[in-house]
Amino acid sequence: MLEVKGLSKRLPTGKTILNDISFRVDKGEFVALLGASGAGKSMTMRAIAGLTSVTAGEVVFSGESGKCYTTITASGKTSGKDLRRARRNIGVIFQGSNLVKRLPVLDNVMIGRLGRIHPLRSWLYGFTDQEASEAMAALERVGMAGFASRRTGSLSGGEVQRVAIARAIFQRPLLYLADEPVSSLDPKNAEAIMQLMQPLAREHPILGAFHQPGMVMHYCTRVIALHKGSIIYNGAPNLSAKQLDEIYCGQADRPEATQELTAAAES
Amino acid sequence: MSASLAVPSNVLPSVRFRRRMALLVVCCASVAAFLIYLKVDPIEFFRDFHFVSDLIKQMMPPDLRLLWVKHGLWTSLLQTVAMAFFGTLIGSIIAVILALFAAGNTSPSWALRLGVRTLLAVERSTPNIVVLLVLLIAVGIGPFAATLSLCIGTVGMFGKLFADAIEQVDPLPGEALIAAGASRLQVIRYATLPQVAPSVVANVFYAFDVNLRLAVALGIFGGGGIGFELHLAQSVLRYKDMLACVILILVLINVMERIADALRRRLFLQEV
Numbered sequence: 001m002l003e004v005k006g007l008s009k010r011l012p013t014g015k016t017i018l019n020d021i022s023f024r025v026d027k028g029e030f031v032a033l034l035g036a037s038g039a040g041k042s043m044t045m046r047a048i049a050g051l052t053s054v055t056a057g058e059v060v061f062s063g064e065s066g067k068c069y070t071t072i073t074a075s076g077k078t079s080g081k082d083l084r085r086a087r088r089n090i091g092v093i094f095q096g097s098n099l100v101k102r103l104p105v106l107d108n109v110m111i112g113r114l115g116r117i118h119p120l121r122s123w124l125y126g127f128t129d130q131e132a133s134e135a136m137a138a139l140e141r142v143g144m145a146g147f148a149s150r151r152t153g154s155l156s157g158g159e160v161q162r163v164a165i166a167r168a169i170f171q172r173p174l175l176y177l178a179d180e181p182v183s184s185l186d187p188k189n190a191e192a193i194m195q196l197m198q199p200l201a202r203e204h205p206i207l208g209a210f211h212q213p214g215m216v217m218h219y220c221t222r223v224i225a226l227h228k229g230s231i232i233y234n235g236a237p238n239l240s241a242k243q244l245d246e247i248y249c250g251q252a253d254r255p256e257a258t259q260e261l262t263a264a265a266e267s
Numbered sequence: 268m269s270a271s272l273a274v275p276s277n278v279l280p281s282v283r284f285r286r287r288m289a290l291l292v293v294c295c296a297s298v299a300a301f302l303i304y305l306k307v308d309p310i311e312f313f314r315d316f317h318f319v320s321d322l323i324k325q326m327m328p329p330d331l332r333l334l335w336v337k338h339g340l341w342t343s344l345l346q347t348v349a350m351a352f353f354g355t356l357i358g359s360i361i362a363v364i365l366a367l368f369a370a371g372n373t374s375p376s377w378a379l380r381l382g383v384r385t386l387l388a389v390e391r392s393t394p395n396i397v398v399l400l401v402l403l404i405a406v407g408i409g410p411f412a413a414t415l416s417l418c419i420g421t422v423g424m425f426g427k428l429f430a431d432a433i434e435q436v437d438p439l440p441g442e443a444l445i446a447a448g449a450s451r452l453q454v455i456r457y458a459t460l461p462q463v464a465p466s467v468v469a470n471v472f473y474a475f476d477v478n479l480r481l482a483v484a485l486g487i488f489g490g491g492g493i494g495f496e497l498h499l500a501q502s503v504l505r506y507k508d509m510l511a512c513v514i515l516i517l518v519l520i521n522v523m524e525r526i527a528d529a530l531r532r533r534l535f536l537q538e539v
Contacts, residue, residue, distance in 0.1 A: 049446045088448035098443035102461045111457045115448020122453050171447055 001026055002175050002205060007047055007057035007072075009229075017043050018054065019229040025175075030201035032216040032237065033209045035226035036248050041209035044226070045179050047072065048207070049092055050083050063089070063174035063204075088115035091168030091204075093178040098164070101153035105144065105163055108152050109135040112167035138170040139163070142196055158189035165196055176200060178208035182215070194219045213244050322506065329510035340496060340512075344519060347492035350414045351479040357414075358421025358478075359471045365422065366429035372441075373433055373455055384430070390423025399485050413490025417478045424477075425470055432466045433459060468534060472527050479523055483516055493519070 007021040018040050025031050033041040046052040048059050050071035059072040069086035072078060078086075091112070099108045110127045117127070127135075139145045142162040147155065152163065161181060168176055178197065182190035190212065197206060198219050210216050216223060217237045225233035225247045233239075233247065276282055302309070333340060365383050367373045374380035398419050402412040441458040449457070486494020493516055500508035 051442065051446055084448045084450065086448075087446055090446070092443065092446040094439070094443050094446075098439040100440045100458050100461050102464065103457070107457075111444060111449070112447050114444055114450075114453045114457060119450055119452055123456055167447075 002048070002061040002207065003059070004044075004048065005058040005060075007044065007054055007059070009043060009047065009052070009054045016229050018047065018057075021057070021226075021229075021231055023224055023231065023234055025205045025207050027205060028202055029205045029222055030198060030220045031205070031207050031222045031224060032220040033207065033224050033226060034211075034213060034216065034233075034247055039226040040229040041226055042179055043229075045092075045177050045207070045209060049090055049177055050078065050087060061086075061089070061175050069174075084115055088171070089174045091171045091173035091176045093161075093164050093168045093176060093181050093208075095161075095164075095180055095184060099152050099160060099167075101151070103152055104148070105139070105150050105152050105155070106132060106135055106148040108163055109138055109166045109170050112171040115171075135166070135170050138166040141169060142166045158185055158192065161185060161189070161193050162196070165193070165200075169200070174204055176204055176206040176208075178206060180209050180211065183211055190215065213239065326506040326510040328507070329514055330505075330507035331511050331514075333508055333511045334515070340493070340515070343486075343491070343493045343496045344515060346410050347482045347486060347494065348479070348519070348523070350410050350417060350485075350490070350492055351475060351482040354414045354417025354482070355421055355471060355475040355478050358418040359425060359467075359474060361418070362422045362426040362429055363467060365426045366433055367455065369426065369430035370433035372436065372438065373451075373459060375451075384427075387423055387426040387430075390419055391427065393419075393423070395420045395481055395485060396488060399488055399490060403489050408489045408491070410491035413482060413485040413492070416485060416490070417481060420481065421474050421478065425474055428470055429463065429467060432463045436462045465535070469531070472531050475527060476524065479520060483520075 002025040004024070005022050007018050008016075009018040010016050021040070021044060023031075033044060035041050043052065047054050047057070048071060050059075054072060057072055058070065060068055060070050062068045069082075069089055070078060071083060071086045071090075100111070103111075110131055113127075113131065114122055136145060136148060139148055142165050144159060144162045144166060147159065147163075152160065155163065161184075164181070176197075181197070182193050185193065194215050197208070200206060201221070208220075210220075217239065220237045223233065223235065223237045223239060224231055227247065233243070239247075301307075365387065368375070368379055369383040369387060371380065374383075395416050399412060399416040402415050406412050406415065436459050440462070441454040444454050444458055482490070482492060483494040483497075486492040486496075487498045489495070493512060497509060497512040497516070500506075500512060
């Protein structure tokens with residue numbers, strides 16, 4: 001379960017990046033953030049992962065054990081240790097460019113768990129054989145077991161994205177964040193990645209940013225639409241063409257359009 | 268005025284030609300001025316050339332018997348290689364560590380970064396010979412002083428280079444690890460260092476190349492090794508021995524270059 005409360009971010013120049021964002025993501029959900037570029041999707045993700053500072057807000061998440069983690073506390077202060085402890089439990093699936101291209105595929109999966117192993121061991125010894133076989137299992141799950149010893153830089157875009165997902169799986173998180181995981185892929189590969197993520201969401205909720213409404217409607221359980229840093233829609237994924245138009249074409253600036261969207265989401 | 272379009276004066280061929288000629292005249296005049304100021308007489312070179320040819324005649328033929336009569340020569344040769352090797356190895360290790368403190372994206376504080384950058388700049392601007400002369404007084408004549416001097420030179424030369432390479436690393440893989448709860452040190456170990464490894468390895472080979480030549484030169488000034496043998500032969504006017512040493516040095520440098528090339532090729536082939 002993830003709870004985002006009143007997340008706001010304003011730049012010193014006065015520009016509002018995020019405006020009082022609040023939502024929940026519950027167990028078993030696969031939630032998509034939609035919105036035009038610059039609407040605040042990535043910034044919301046980065047804020048949840050504690051990778052950017054915010055002006056106000058709180059982010060809390062917990063797993064089945066009930067233990068709560070926060071990346072942003074209401075007081076605005078999170079100690080480095082608490083932040084690291086929380087981050088360990090968030091599996092961020094970045095776009096593929098965030099893998100270390102010069103390391104073998106298996107290493108790129110294993111370094112997802114660096115937050116859980118002692119720094120001294122990570123420097124002097126590295127990972128254990130047990131961890132390596134667990135990483136192999138994660139690779140197997142995304143269909144990349146045969147690539148374990150290949151250099152990551154030699155993989156194609158779709159393959160890299162699978163490895164990124166394997167890393168997040170291996171990390172054993174309570175929550176997945178996926179920042180445009182299929183944006184750089186061709187339709188067939190994008191479809192395959194969505195098919196991989198769907199069963200993952202049943203284990204731990206996924207919050208993802210997407211630019212493909214068609215795919216989102218097919219695979220996701222809920223849509224949250226952002227426009228200029230505010231939530232303008234939070235509801236079922238079956239959006240009409242008119243609603244999509246309003247999300248993407250800026251007509252949401254009209255207050256009545258937002259009301260229509262809200263009404264549609266509630267019904 | 269003709270009807271044709273006027274060519275802009277800065278690209279007009281005749282103007283450009285005049286500009287080139289003016290530049291040539293300035294260059295020639297400054298060379299002449301320097302020659303007069305430094306009292307260099309080009310004719311002297313031809314008048315006194317017989318000194319050089321006499322010396323070369325005295326050097327011929329090189330006394331290659333030395334190679335099997337004087338066993339000390341081989342130990343000296345090995346000493347020179349060892350000086351270059353350890354100077355490069357230890358220097359590079361220190362350079363990488365200092366580079367991590369000098370690079371903006373890995374340094375723990377800007378004050379430390381400024382301090383290390385200044386230290387590297389000082390080391391870089393001090394000639395090896397000057398460092399050696401100081402060290403000769405401190406640790407005495409011999410290969411140890413030369414190795415230390417090479418070490419310091421390597422740190423100065425490559426510390427900044429490595430720091431710049433670290434600063435150019437793609438930050439996104441490191442950020443991904445931060446997002447998974449990794450510490451800064453873990454990011455350096457698993458995201459930063461793997462990315463700079465090829466540039467560091469290539470530069471270490473280059474450093475060895477430079478240091479081997481320097482090791483010979485430093486030997487002449489009391490650093491031991493084959494350079495010192497060369498200096499000895501010259502000081503007792505045994506020019507045939509000297510030429511033998513020079514030949515040995517040329518062969519050594521070429522052989523080492525081949526070995527380094529082969530190693531490098533193997534290393535980079537494996538990485539693919």
